[in-house]
Amino acid sequence: MGSYGTPSTDEARRNRQGSLLLVESDAELRRAVSICLKEDGWRILPAVNSEEACRILEQETPEILVMDMDSSPDLQGTVIEKFRNRRADGRRGSVLISTHQRLEDGWRHKFHPDAVITKPFDMRYLSRRILRLREETAE
Numbered sequence: 001m002g003s004y005g006t007p008s009t010d011e012a013r014r015n016r017q018g019s020l021l022l023v024e025s026d027a028e029l030r031r032a033v034s035i036c037l038k039e040d041g042w043r044i045l046p047a048v049n050s051e052e053a054c055r056i057l058e059q060e061t062p063e064i065l066v067m068d069m070d071s072s073p074d075l076q077g078t079v080i081e082k083f084r085n086r087r088a089d090g091r092r093g094s095v096l097i098s099t100h101q102r103l104e105d106g107w108r109h110k111f112h113p114d115a116v117i118t119k120p121f122d123m124r125y126l127s128r129r130i131l132r133l134r135e136e137t138a139e
Contacts, residue, residue, distance in 0.1 A: 017041035018063035020130070023053045023079065024098070025068055033066070036123040037130070050075030057082045063137075064130055069099040080111050094133035096126075 020042045024030035027048075034044045045060055047053040053067070054075065065083045069076060080095055097113040098121065114133055117126060 017043070017134070019043040019045055019060060020064040020066060021045045021047065021053060021056060021060070021062040021083065023047045023050065023065070023067040025049060029068075032123065033126065036127055040127050040131070042130075050079045053079045054082060057086055061086045063094070064133060065095045066126075066130070067095065067097055069097050077111060080113075094130075094137050096130060096133060 017040060020037060022030060022033055022037070022044055024033060024046075025048060030046055030048070034046055038044055042064075045056050045062055047056055057079070062083070065080065067076065067079060083095065094114045095111070096115040096117060097111075098117045098119055114136075115129055117129065
């Protein structure tokens with residue numbers, strides 16, 4: 001707490017963002033991304049795979065989905081659909097996809113990601129891109 005009972009700058013920063021579902025199979029990358037995004041004020045809901053992400057979506061309604069498309073390919077569409085259908089406020093959450101490969105146009109048309117980042121990526125770029133997605137959905 002800052003002076004006179006007001007929140008400090010760090011506290012205000014931590015509280016300004018919502019929750020973010022991070023689906024990443026690589027433990028080191030999941031940890032690094034979590035640390036980076038927590039510093040930006042996001043509450044991270046980490047998932048190792050699509051199955052775990054589906055379980056999280058039974059209980060939570062994150063604002064942003066960051067999903068590794070290189071794991072659990074059979075359930076990726078299920079996670080994205082469940083994520084988009086959980087928004088009680090009627091607003092569409094943003095989906096950011098990370099992948100090692102170039103996505104085929106058919107895949108993009110099927111899942112309609114709001115953004116795609118190719119691995120390896122710079123954490124600062126990821127952070128800025130997520131903030132931009134949040135601002136776009138708030139409009």
